[in-house]
Amino acid sequence: MRVVIAGGGTGGHLYPGIAVAREIVSRRPDALISFAGTARGIEARVVPREGFALDLIRSSGLKGKSIADRARGAWLLPLGLADAWRLVSERRPHL
Template sequence: MTPLRIVVAGGGTGGHLYPGIAVARELLRRRPDAVVTFAGTARGIEARVVPREGFELDLLRSAGLKGRSGAALLRGIALLPLSALDAWGILSRRAPHLVIGVGGYSSGPVMALAAARGIPTLLLEQNAVPGFTNRTLAYVVSGAGVAFGSTIGYFGRRGFVAGNPVRPEFFTMVDSIAASTPP
């Protein structure tokens, strides 16, 4: 059987990245033969964290578009063709069966091109109000797992409540506290 290949796209902040890592770990627990890689930028937190967590990271040139100064906005717009080129290369090289977007500007090009190429796409939205990238992608993705029922409206029929993915470290701490608490 062919191993399941998944690309987790996005990052920039821990709020985007760490839920993606939790999902990647759980996918590998359920499907040990799966190949999970990440796509992000050299400037985001993913450049340090993803390799440390034991995953491969493919880099793309990308910058934010929303809430930026005029110069930063122009830079972000100028990088769009390069972002698309990099995303195309990542998708061609990795040939994923699924692309999961965790938010952040670097997820946009990867998710949009994956959808355009007919690759199934799944957004992971941890916020009550989705960010700019996920709101923009809402119309092209296969599905969107949200943390709150009130967020489904942003994604229509594609949305479903998935809650927030929790890393195993959380349960290690719960077990530790439980072990030191008298019955």
């Protein structure tokens, strides 16, 4: 079984995902678990340390950001979509 877990930026999303990943592996040792996240979020440090693969998706926040940061975020949207499409195409997750 192939599983991709998305969620990061903060530990509030990431650590429950790691707990779910561990439970899946305990029940299905043959499961291939990977995470989707960003290079800037906590997942970039924690996921590899926990022994799971991490696929990076380019993105940036928009809310509460400067005009320059919003422009950068708008530029990254189609790139992030391409990253996500590639991830799903390559990983072919069941879940």
